[in-house]
Amino acid sequence: MAEILEQTDCKSCVFRTWAFDKLTREELDLINQNKKEVYYEKGEIICREGTPVENFLYLQKGLVKLYKTEKNDKEHIISIAKPLDFIGLLGIFSNKKHINTISVLENSTICFVDLNIIKQLMKNNGEFALDFIEKISKVSDDVLNTRLNINTKQLRGRIAFILLFFADHIYENKHFELPISRKEIAQLIDMSTENVIRILSEFRKDGIINIEGKFITINQPERLQKIYDLG
Amino acid sequence: MAEILEQTDCKSCVFRTWAFDKLTREELDLINQNKKEVYYEKGEIICREGTPVENFLYLQKGLVKLYKTEKNDKEHIISIAKPLDFIGLLGIFSNKKHINTISVLENSTICFVDLNIIKQLMKNNGEFALDFIEKISKVSDDVLNTRLNINTKQLRGRIAFILLFFADHIYENKHFELPISRKEIAQLIDMSTENVIRILSEFRKDGIINIEGKFITINQPERLQKIYDLG
DNA sequence: CGCGGCTTTGATGTTCATCAAGTAAAGTGG
DNA sequence: CCACTTTACTTGATGAACATCAAAGCCGCG
16 A cells, blocks of 8 residues: 655755756755655556646656546556656646546655645746756657657557567666556557557567566567667 | 748737736847747748757747658648647757747748747746746647547547537637648548548538538538547 | 649558457455 | 456457558649
């Protein structure tokens, strides 16, 4: 179950240098007093569609997914955030309510910072505001560009993408354990579960990857890259 | 050809109340001195992929499209901006170069505001910065959500979307002239030109719409809405 | 007036989702 | 710990949705 952790000081947080670097010591203290580090276990939901946006969320450790629930109860995964990522999209500035749900893929530590405090600091400290926006707008921008990209590709290209995504972007290792099910891969790159499996098997038969349950080894990354590039 | 217009004062600009409302008189004057209103004709390109981001662009009048050029020289349209829209995405804050091209669909007047001035004002005036971000982050967020939405729908749903988009969102009229070709519709909602035409004809045969060249009349908006909703 | 791009329709083929059916793995309650 | 249930995974077969190809008329433009 989720539990509130012993709080660490923002001054020594890696995220500070990324997004809170333009704050004065006093301002950072204000953040420090209005944040909460919470530990979540796999499967737990951090925030739900339709609930009020109250916090800026930052992932210290672990892995989470951002998704929407469609009419037919199907889930559509929009993005996966890794440690040191700001979680969520810029919608937090334009929406009163969450339009996505966020849940935990690997046991995670998440830092909740009161959004009103952030907004207050932005008002008071324009330099921080600008710097902050430059940083986090990149996240939203990346998500959009990734989605556009994926949707121009056919299934093999999408599977290649997701394998390279985990290997290069998330784990920085050619051997890794898939943090999500085949079904979730399907929900993330817009295809059927069966075809996820089929194409993974195909890649395995071709010697491009090895599969042992959730464990994947990429044997021929350059070939995978080519499949991705060609679409 | 593009031509620089006689400049109007920002004080009397509609856009001011939308995004520049938190500026002081002096700050607004600074914008006023560092902006340029330019008139473009249909087909002209306003800014090109790969060129440096130097301005904040605001569409006063007309219609423009934002698109990417793929490897095979195909264009992929990302969004269409209408008057009073901020053009572009939040990438302007995180990228040094444009990642999209913007071109004109209907003769347009565009206001170029020096981005460095905007940034400077954000630094100096946090209240403006926060307000500004809340406003324009909505644009990026909408684009992302629209794309996610379109990609869950099948072709009929997409065509229904685009017809309702022009009728309700752009022209606010059930009768309108399509500002883009069938091919461009295809590029915007990710399908083949032939199928755009086929499904439009189908809708016409079913009496849902009338077509006379570029002119469309929506006879049964509620039916179109249902087709959109069902996907 | 002729050329190229846009539009349209039909025919064909490919890609992909869906269905079905079976195995393996992972929870669940006694 | 074992029977039970559910969920995940896997493969093959089928059909639907869609892109592509082909051919012809149309329109605008130099």
